[in-house]
Amino acid sequence: MSELPGGVSQLPGYLDVEAIRSDFPALARTVRNGNPLVYLDSGATSQKPVQVLDAVRSFYELHNGAAHRGAHLLSEEGTEIYEDARAKVAAFLGAHADEIVFTKNATEAINLVAYTLTSSIKPGDEILITEMEHHANLVPWQQLAQRTGATLRWFKVLPDGRLDVDTSLITERTKIVAVTGQSNVTGVIPPVAEIARLAHEAGALLLADGAQLVPHHPVDVTALDVDFLAFSGHKMLGPLGLGVLYGKRDRLEALPPFLAGGDMIEVVRMEGSTFQPPPARFEPGVPPAAEAAGLGAAIDYLSALGMDNVAAHEEVLTAHALDALREINGVHILGPDTTKDRGGAVAFEVEGVHPHDVGQVLDELGVAVRTGHHCAWPLHRALGVQASTRATFYVYNTHAEVNALADGIRYAQRFFGARQ
Numbered sequence: 001m002s003e004l005p006g007g008v009s010q011l012p013g014y015l016d017v018e019a020i021r022s023d024f025p026a027l028a029r030t031v032r033n034g035n036p037l038v039y040l041d042s043g044a045t046s047q048k049p050v051q052v053l054d055a056v057r058s059f060y061e062l063h064n065g066a067a068h069r070g071a072h073l074l075s076e077e078g079t080e081i082y083e084d085a086r087a088k089v090a091a092f093l094g095a096h097a098d099e100i101v102f103t104k105n106a107t108e109a110i111n112l113v114a115y116t117l118t119s120s121i122k123p124g125d126e127i128l129i130t131e132m133e134h135h136a137n138l139v140p141w142q143q144l145a146q147r148t149g150a151t152l153r154w155f156k157v158l159p160d161g162r163l164d165v166d167t168s169l170i171t172e173r174t175k176i177v178a179v180t181g182q183s184n185v186t187g188v189i190p191p192v193a194e195i196a197r198l199a200h201e202a203g204a205l206l207l208a209d210g211a212q213l214v215p216h217h218p219v220d221v222t223a224l225d226v227d228f229l230a231f232s233g234h235k236m237l238g239p240l241g242l243g244v245l246y247g248k249r250d251r252l253e254a255l256p257p258f259l260a261g262g263d264m265i266e267v268v269r270m271e272g273s274t275f276q277p278p279p280a281r282f283e284p285g286v287p288p289a290a291e292a293a294g295l296g297a298a299i300d301y302l303s304a305l306g307m308d309n310v311a312a313h314e315e316v317l318t319a320h321a322l323d324a325l326r327e328i329n330g331v332h333i334l335g336p337d338t339t340k341d342r343g344g345a346v347a348f349e350v351e352g353v354h355p356h357d358v359g360q361v362l363d364e365l366g367v368a369v370r371t372g373h374h375c376a377w378p379l380h381r382a383l384g385v386q387a388s389t390r391a392t393f394y395v396y397n398t399h400a401e402v403n404a405l406a407d408g409i410r411y412a413q414r415f416f417g418a419r420q
């Protein structure tokens with residue numbers, strides 16, 4: 001692997017990356033052909049530090065009781081751990097604990113809102129989304145439109161990948177605006193607070209898809225003034241299987257149940273049932289307290305690093321990646337080529353080499369990236385591209401790894417006889 005002079009220590013001192021890397025067992029392993037793992041796919045799912053692994057293990061070893069169930073100590077401890085994690089998530093976002101609903105992932109959090117809004121939307125109403133959405137923040141809204149007879153509209157994407165915020169699309173017919181906090185392909189960060197202001201002036205709700213925003217930037221839901229914010233714990237050092245829906249208290253209270261069952265009820269008779277207030281209304285079944293323990297530990301870990309430092313570290317890496325890829329003939333970056341209002345997702349095309357071939361060659365070299373349309377097919381279409389290769393960065397990535405990516409792309413070009 002090529003290195004900048006000084007390697008890891010060359011990074012400006014936002015984060016102690018060497019110390020961080022020693023917390024992530026998976027980063028120490030070798031992969032294909034004995035190469036060290038260069039993990040550039042945190043946008044899909046992040047690696048987990050020992051602090052998170054220990055929290056999950058300790059839950060099962062010591063406290064494995066069903067939270068909010070049972071009269072015994074283990075159940076009580078499970079409840080405490082689960083509710084403690086909720087309080088940590090709330091503090092991380094500047095929210096109140098009863099505004100935090102645990103879901104399976106960001107996808108389920110968005111579906112929860114899209115399904116429970118069904119009875120509030122009628123034919124002639126409009127749902128406004130954007131062309132740059134991940135399918136998780138697109139298909140549920142298409143389905144809501146189909147169920148209700150509402151019309152789906154969308155902000156288009158400009159040729160440089162930024163959002164064309166055409167304010168004429170926000171009218172008194174608009175009932176909900178759903179927009180990503182950061183594109184998982186181009187890294188573009190749309191002006192969510194400004195769009196929320198416009199939506200509210202028109203009497204519409206605003207849902208932000210924070211799957212790529214919350215893990216990488218400081219987020220304050222009051223400053224953004226979003227009604228709903230959805231994200232996944234597994235992209236921010238936490239375990240798989242636990243996501244979050246933040247909702248303003250009155251917005252959550254106005255929604256009917258989504259999934260029904262145990263513990264979300266108040267009174268159940270054979271004739272019918274009444275329901276708990278949020279967040280319990282939206283959390284039927286035995287709660288995922290082990291996953292919550294892990295997410296709580298992930299939030300402690302990120303908070304100790306400082307989200308400003310996390311964002312600054314990624315900005316430096318992204319700037320380096322943009323520079324390094326721009327220098328390679330035949331490589332075209334999707335989206336803005338500066339870090340202004342742009343996070344650490346760098347997708348690109350390599351002229352004459354299919355993204356799957358680029359991905360395979362990189363994998364042989366130990367460099368893990370994502371290839372395809374990254375669940376953002378309309379965005380790729382809008383940018384005139386079939387598919388792309390994507391590198392995403394996180395707290396443990398180094399300049400040397402960015403260089404390994406650039407070297408790997410050059411190698412793929414030579415291997416496939418493509419223009420260099």
Ligand SMILES: Cc1ncc(COP(=O)(O)O)c(C=O)c1O
Nearest residue numbers: 105106107134136184211212232
């Ligand atoms: C922008 C964005 N939204 C939503 C999702 C869905 O996240 P999950 O699959 O964890 O529900 C992703 C996942 O990659 C994403 O990048």
